[in-house]
Amino acid sequence: MANGIELEQHIDVIGIEGGGTHTSVVGMSADLNVLERREFGPGNLQLFGAGELAAFLGEIRATIGDASCVGIGMAGLRTEMDRRAVRGELANLWPGAKLFVTDDLETVLAGVPSPEAHAYNRVLMVSGTGSCCFGRRSNGNEAKVGGWGQQLGDEAGAFGIGQSAIRILLREYDRTGSCSSLLRQVLERLSLKHPDDLNAWSARASKAAFAAIAPLIFTAWQRGHRFASIVIEAALERIVEDALICRARLGGRGVTQYILSGGCFRRQARFAARVKERLMARDDRCQIVHAAALGAEGAALLAWKQGKRPRKSTRSQRSSGSLASIVPQSLAMSPTEQRHPGSRSLDRLAIREAIELMAQEDERLPAAIRAESPKIETIIRWLSRRLVTGGRLLYFGAGTSGRLGVLDASECPPTFRTDPSLVQGTIAGGRSALWESVEGAEDSTEAGGAEVARLKVTSSDVVIGIAASGRTPFVWGSLMAAKAVKAKTALICFNPHLKFAKGTKPNLVICPEIGPEILTGSTRLKSGTATKMILNMITTLAMVQCGKVIQNLMIDLNPSNVKLRDRAIRILCELTNVSRERALEALEAESWVVKKAYRRVRDSAR
Numbered sequence: 001m002a003n004g005i006e007l008e009q010h011i012d013v014i015g016i017e018g019g020g021t022h023t024s025v026v027g028m029s030a031d032l033n034v035l036e037r038r039e040f041g042p043g044n045l046q047l048f049g050a051g052e053l054a055a056f057l058g059e060i061r062a063t064i065g066d067a068s069c070v071g072i073g074m075a076g077l078r079t080e081m082d083r084r085a086v087r088g089e090l091a092n093l094w095p096g097a098k099l100f101v102t103d104d105l106e107t108v109l110a111g112v113p114s115p116e117a118h119a120y121n122r123v124l125m126v127s128g129t130g131s132c133c134f135g136r137r138s139n140g141n142e143a144k145v146g147g148w149g150q151q152l153g154d155e156a157g158a159f160g161i162g163q164s165a166i167r168i169l170l171r172e173y174d175r176t177g178s179c180s181s182l183l184r185q186v187l188e189r190l191s192l193k194h195p196d197d198l199n200a201w202s203a204r205a206s207k208a209a210f211a212a213i214a215p216l217i218f219t220a221w222q223r224g225h226r227f228a229s230i231v232i233e234a235a236l237e238r239i240v241e242d243a244l245i246c247r248a249r250l251g252g253r254g255v256t257q258y259i260l261s262g263g264c265f266r267r268q269a270r271f272a273a274r275v276k277e278r279l280m281a282r283d284d285r286c287q288i289v290h291a292a293a294l295g296a297e298g299a300a301l302l303a304w305k306q307g308k309r310p311r312k313s314t315r316s317q318r319s320s321g322s323l324a325s326i327v328p329q330s331l332a333m334s335p336t337e338q339r340h341p342g343s344r345s346l347d348r349l350a351i352r353e354a355i356e357l358m359a360q361e362d363e364r365l366p367a368a369i370r371a372e373s374p375k376i377e378t379i380i381r382w383l384s385r386r387l388v389t390g391g392r393l394l395y396f397g398a399g400t401s402g403r404l405g406v407l408d409a410s411e412c413p414p415t416f417r418t419d420p421s422l423v424q425g426t427i428a429g430g431r432s433a434l435w436e437s438v439e440g441a442e443d444s445t446e447a448g449g450a451e452v453a454r455l456k457v458t459s460s461d462v463v464i465g466i467a468a469s470g471r472t473p474f475v476w477g478s479l480m481a482a483k484a485v486k487a488k489t490a491l492i493c494f495n496p497h498l499k500f501a502k503g504t505k506p507n508l509v510i511c512p513e514i515g516p517e518i519l520t521g522s523t524r525l526k527s528g529t530a531t532k533m534i535l536n537m538i539t540t541l542a543m544v545q546c547g548k549v550i551q552n553l554m555i556d557l558n559p560s561n562v563k564l565r566d567r568a569i570r571i572l573c574e575l576t577n578v579s580r581e582r583a584l585e586a587l588e589a590e591s592w593v594v595k596k597a598y599r600r601v602r603d604s605a606r
Contacts, residue, residue: 013027013069013304015071015072016071016072017043018072019128020207022039022331024037024039025037025063032304040063041334067094069097069306070097071099071102073298074103086101087101104126108124108259109259109298112291115255120256121252123256124259124291128264129157129159130207131156131160131242133147133245138254142250155238156238156239157264159210164231165213165217165228169183183195186213191368217231217232218232218270244282255285257289258279261295326504327445327471333497335513335514336469336495338516340515340520358518361525369534379462380541380545389460390460393539394457394461395466396464397474397475398429398472399433401528402428404532409425413558415554428444428472448475449477457481457485483504490509490510492511494511494513495511498511514530555594556594559592571594572587
């Protein structure tokens with residue numbers, strides 16, 4: 001308080017905890033008051049490809065803004081080379097800031113108070129997506145057990161639990177020839193129809209995808225399911241055994257503080273309770289605590305200590321985070337940015353093999369779209385009511401998504417004789433973006449909002465944003481502006497990990513789960529094909545509902561060339577059984593408006 005005026009605090013210290021499923025970020029003031037918390041996608045260093053670490057950290061920088069101290073603890077950070085790589089990216093994004101780079105174990109320890117005893121051991125037990133135990137003695141001795149990743153370890157985390165459950169359930173399926181109820185639940189959770197489908201699924205599934213099965217197994221365990229009990233009991237025994245090995249390697253006879261960290265302990269109270277029981281039964285001098293503070297707080301504290309007296313950030317330095325309140329977070333890396341495990345040898349495949357691979361991936365699209373059919377139906381019903389009463393359909397997108405919206409809109413006048421204003425597509429960067437890249441055009445929410453204002457969108461309209469990742473600022477600017485005038489809003493995307501800020505979620509989100517692209521990040525492939533399929537359904541079936549189709553014939557097409565005039569004649573002949581001469585006469589009399597010619601022939605036959 002200065003002269004009776006309370007001073008506004010600004011983020012000065014940033015702490016980042018990168019985990020296997022999501023990344024926690026905290027922004028603190030210079031005196032370590034928490035001002036902001038955010039969550040982002042997976043932050044395991046070993047899972048980042050070329051350029052992906054920079055993009056990941058850049059997203060955090062754009063959201064949180066500037067700081068004078070930045071600390072980070074990352075899963076998968078193992079070597080000094082790893083540390084240098086992360087430090088280099090941080091230095092590029094936060095030039096001049098004090099930096100602290102370590103693994104995610106160190107930062108959790110930093111966030112939990114030490115025991116009061118003079119001689120003590122501390123053992124961090126992590127059961128999250130992965131699993132690991134890390135110990136430190138008060139004299140500085142350290143020991144680590146586990147943490148070998150999804151290929152060689154992680155048995156006591158959600159990934160290991162999900163993987164082990166699938167294996168044991170498939171063994172039982174092999175033995176009996178029938179699906180158990182738990183196996184059926186797992187298949188349903190994964191949107192699979194048959195156990196045979198698990199083979200292809202497992203080849204492309206991420207670590208987080210396996211981990212997503214764990215809640216089912218925990219629930220079944222609590223209900224006494226035999227196979228679930230085998231899996232969970234094995235995980236319990238492994239994490240407790242690793243912790244006791246850690247304690248033994250540290251040596252000494254003082255108090256041991258066991259710190260439980262990770263989603264399995266936070267979300268599964270019975271699992272945590274069983275671990276505590278087993279530890280107390282085997283170590284009579286133990287102290288067991290939960291890691292109440294996020295590892296992100298520990299990272300911030302370590303960075304703050306590194307900087308000692310950080311400077312305060314200015315308001316202008318935080319301006320780059322202004323989009324955060326509109327654009328949703330992605331709690332995991334979008335499938336549109338993930339590497340497809342089945343196409344890592346794409347550059348070495350024979351052409352015929354590559355064609356087969358791409359065809360197989362495209363075969364997944366219909367089922368994924370069909371799962372979203374209730375939402376697509378809702379949009380069609382919105383349109384069928386609004387288009388006949390003066391409303392419009394308006395697409396907004398950038399890049400491939402924007403081009404597909406413009407394409408679908410441009411096909412409506414010749415196919416259904418609609419006024420060009422009835423269905424419109426708007427692409428970030430304007431018309432030139434249809435054939436060339438317009439750098440930075442998609443990054444402006446203001447530009448999206450300005451287009452909505454230019455088009456004079458009202459509550460009678462339906463606005464559909466198209467963004468493969470679900471996070472294009474231009475699209476979100478248009479959706480929020482449309483939402484403000486009470487237009488119906490929908491988002492078409494292919495990222496199931498979006499977390500929407502309060503009040504920003506569109507009326508509908510259509511999100512088929514189609515997995516990563518064969519060519520990493522090239523959303524003109526499956527994402528583009530799926531988008532075109534969805535837009536085909538929306539406009540075609542809305543026009544059917546509006547009476548522009550009889551049977552399966554385009555009764556309202558615009559015969560603007562020789563081919564289409566011939567089609568118009570054939571349509572009229574098929575619907576009325578008149579001769580070509582009579583059909584041509586009616587069409588010419590009605591200026592080639594097919595629907596009017598149809599009515600003329602029909603009425604004359606009565």
